[in-house]
Amino acid sequence: MSGLMPARAHYFDGDAPVGQPVQPEISGDTLELKLEDGSTIRWPLSEIRQISDSAAKTNPMLRWVNDPLARLVLKDAKFLRDMPNLRRRSPPKGRGRLVAWALAAVAAVALQIGLLIPLLADNLAVLIPPEGERVLGEATLGHIRDALDETGLNPLEVCEVSKGKAALERLVTNLSGKRDFRQDVTVSVLDHEMVNAFALPGGFVVIFRGLIDAADGPDEVAAVLAHEIGHVISRDPTRHALRSAGSIGVLGLLFGDFAGGAAVLLLAERLISAQYSQGAETGADTFAYGVLSQAGINPGALGDMFESMRDKHGDSAGVTSHFLSHPTLSERITASRAVIDPDATYEPSMSDEDWAALQNICG
Amino acid sequence: MSDASIPSSPWGAQPQVSVAKPECEVPTDGTMHVDFVGRRGALFWLALKTGFFTILTLGFYRFWMKTRLRRWYWSAIRPGGHPLEYLGDPIEKLLGFFIAVVILTFYIGIVNLLLMFVSFSVFNSSWVGYLASFAGVIPIWFYARYRARRYVLARTRWRGVRFGLEKGAWGYAGRALLYWTLTIVSLGILWPRMTFLLEKYRTDRTYFGSAKLVQGGRWQMLYRAAVPFLAFLVLLLVTIIWVVFTEPIVENLPSSLDEFMQTDLIFDGKEGPFGIENPARLLLIPICLFGLLFGAIHYRWVAKRIMANYKSAEGVTFASALNGPRITMIYVLGNFIAYIVLVIGMLLLLLLSAVFFGFETLFSEHSGDMNLLSDWPRWAALVLLGAVYLGVFLMWGVLHNTFVTFPIMRHMALTTTLPNTIGISSISQRARDEFAEAEGFAEALDLGAAI
Numbered sequence: 091m092s093g094l095m096p097a098r099a100h101y102f103d104g105d106a107p108v109g110q111p112v113q114p115e116i117s118g119d120t121l122e123l124k125l126e127d128g129s130t131i132r133w134p135l136s137e138i139r140q141i142s143d144s145a146a147k148t149n150p151m152l153r154w155v156n157d158p159l160a161r162l163v164l165k166d167a168k169f170l171r172d173m174p175n176l177r178r179r180s181p182p183k184g185r186g187r188l189v190a191w192a193l194a195a196v197a198a199v200a201l202q203i204g205l206l207i208p209l210l211a212d213n214l215a216v217l218i219p220p221e222g223e224r225v226l227g228e229a230t231l232g233h234i235r236d237a238l239d240e241t242g243l244n245p246l247e248v249c250e251v252s253k254g255k256a257a258l259e260r261l262v263t264n265l266s267g268k269r270d271f272r273q274d275v276t277v278s279v280l281d282h283e284m285v286n287a288f289a290l291p292g293g294f295v296v297i298f299r300g301l302i303d304a305a306d307g308p309d310e311v312a313a314v315l316a317h318e319i320g321h322v323i324s325r326d327p328t329r330h331a332l333r334s335a336g337s338i339g340v341l342g343l344l345f346g347d348f349a350g351g352a353a354v355l356l357l358a359e360r361l362i363s364a365q366y367s368q369g370a371e372t373g374a375d376t377f378a379y380g381v382l383s384q385a386g387i388n389p390g391a392l393g394d395m396f397e398s399m400r401d402k403h404g405d406s407a408g409v410t411s412h413f414l415s416h417p418t419l420s421e422r423i424t425a426s427r428a429v430i431d432p433d434a435t436y437e438p439s440m441s442d443e444d445w446a447a448l449q450n451i452c453g
Numbered sequence: 454m455s456d457a458s459i460p461s462s463p464w465g466a467q468p469q470v471s472v473a474k475p476e477c478e479v480p481t482d483g484t485m486h487v488d489f490v491g492r493r494g495a496l497f498w499l500a501l502k503t504g505f506f507t508i509l510t511l512g513f514y515r516f517w518m519k520t521r522l523r524r525w526y527w528s529a530i531r532p533g534g535h536p537l538e539y540l541g542d543p544i545e546k547l548l549g550f551f552i553a554v555v556i557l558t559f560y561i562g563i564v565n566l567l568l569m570f571v572s573f574s575v576f577n578s579s580w581v582g583y584l585a586s587f588a589g590v591i592p593i594w595f596y597a598r599y600r601a602r603r604y605v606l607a608r609t610r611w612r613g614v615r616f617g618l619e620k621g622a623w624g625y626a627g628r629a630l631l632y633w634t635l636t637i638v639s640l641g642i643l644w645p646r647m648t649f650l651l652e653k654y655r656t657d658r659t660y661f662g663s664a665k666l667v668q669g670g671r672w673q674m675l676y677r678a679a680v681p682f683l684a685f686l687v688l689l690l691v692t693i694i695w696v697v698f699t700e701p702i703v704e705n706l707p708s709s710l711d712e713f714m715q716t717d718l719i720f721d722g723k724e725g726p727f728g729i730e731n732p733a734r735l736l737l738i739p740i741c742l743f744g745l746l747f748g749a750i751h752y753r754w755v756a757k758r759i760m761a762n763y764k765s766a767e768g769v770t771f772a773s774a775l776n777g778p779r780i781t782m783i784y785v786l787g788n789f790i791a792y793i794v795l796v797i798g799m800l801l802l803l804l805l806s807a808v809f810f811g812f813e814t815l816f817s818e819h820s821g822d823m824n825l826l827s828d829w830p831r832w833a834a835l836v837l838l839g840a841v842y843l844g845v846f847l848m849w850g851v852l853h854n855t856f857v858t859f860p861i862m863r864h865m866a867l868t869t870t871l872p873n874t875i876g877i878s879s880i881s882q883r884a885r886d887e888f889a890e891a892e893g894f895a896e897a898l899d900l901g902a903a904i
Contacts, residue, residue: 102612103613104614106880107611107612107661107877108877108878109535109612143499143521143524144528144536145492145495145525145526146490146492146529148490149534149536151538161613163536185544188548188551191548191555192551194555195558198558202558202563206563207562207566210563210567211566217570217574218573222575226573332566336563336565
């Protein structure tokens, strides 16, 4: 019956790009294709699959599961009714390899972010010359001021009422004492209600107005300041910035272009709520106790600050202040209390006048 | 062997987008034509559906999305009435992505960190680091593009026969860097040379079955495609000279006292020395800039047409009747639609953020000085904003597929023919190109483009 009738299908043997006109016939559970050279191709109906996601319903293309190359293009869709498994998926292949590489990818990223980048960052941070650190810190401070601005017009204001600034200067000088880090530290107050303070590379220490408002007295501000200066002295912010430079690139790799901007947001968030390692936090605390005691200020003030914030905010304040979200906060409060020398007499860190000036530093 | 239809062959070398391009058949004069059978609406839904899944799976479905979209596009393109078939495997792509992540993660993480370190220690600036880290990725970028093309061609079949691209990704990356340097040094004069030689490098390594494609012609022929661009460039330069030098638009320096004295008298809106002269002339500048954009797009596509006409395999030739102005308008209007939606979406996002900021401010005022904002509303706001953000990009991608990729492919398919297809009957199958990392590098570096 073939020959005179127009071909109802073209068979491609998977070798030559030349279609052979065939008249498909169904015989029992087999599709028979009689080729012009007299040979017959037999495809079991249940093993025929249709190529999916076709742009048009016309001329469906079929394949047989046991021949990866041969194709049959039907002009007559009625044959499809007799093929029960047209949409069945191929059995998975190479899944083991996939899992292996997926694990390798996860391991590589974890190794990078968890081990290699921190290791490298820690070792390189101490090698960056001070000028370089300052440039990095200035750039980062600029980003943060832009990011926190709510009007979308100007960077967040730096509070610069001169009396307040002078009071802050005196406080830092007082804290510096014999350790003489006065030259290494630049303290500024940002006009934002967030109860937070952080250190940046190059000796920048930033306190938010919200923290001064929330403090129960000048000693608590002094204690937080001493803690942040501790980070500066041990170069924690520089390490953190280098780590971020490495790990943001790696994370950006994982998520496709559909979320390109997310990495940038992540970066800003990470810089503000900088979570240092427990060791770094303890180190900065210890540094703060030393500085406070030396300046004749009650080192328990650091614990007071933690405690008052915990009492006011509860334990869930989270991102509003990185002190609060730290799991060992209670331990740190206890540790701070333990440092208080019962025989010593502590002076307030600032005069009442200076404290009032500092409270009004944002005008 | 069919007496009714003369077989055709596809042409492997396609636009950067990585679409295999074929042609079609018309038995009467032996010329094979290329059909395009897909409908825009069907593509829209497929892109929307797969894009939605991609968002739901935090991006991992994108390998399936790409595969399904390519299968759709390929099956729509029918040289000689027979569809192309795309056999890329999403699992294969996912595997390739993991392989690329394993390799690139070390390169990008460690190298970025070292570059930032050097940048700050030696140059006291972050810009050197950013620039160097960008420059370091450029060779990998070209490498990845070539590899991605090789993968796509290796997974494309027509009439059961595979396409293929020979190895040579590093050679391609090296040449691309060299030609780009020459192009920049020559202020763009050698751009057509770069276009042509890179296309020739790819085409001369492209196979359909046993047939090798050859890119003929000379690079100078591409200057024809640049005519509109050059015309608008000259017009822009002339305008600038006219407006700034020969007849300055603002005469702020009176050349003599007399002129200065006349100022008030003549300043009745016409030709005063202090007045603005013929401000309408300034309109020429945006017109020229738009013309330059038009010219650049026109160059890109018309260059493809010119080169397509000089592609051949043994016994097979290609002809493209691609309409430059038409495809440029498709490109401009399609992108305009997609970007309008993107801009509107971003505005919506800004508006929503403002609303949330408003709530935040309100809340902290009620509670005095303390910021008592708990994590919960902020978290919810971020999730909502994130969803809107992803949704906007989803729509952008869907519209880009629907209004840019689709009509361009259709136009390219319908305007391509194979005047001579005698050689097809002597072509035979080529071996499978096993390809462990698939398009992994291109995927990891976000080179995927539309499809």
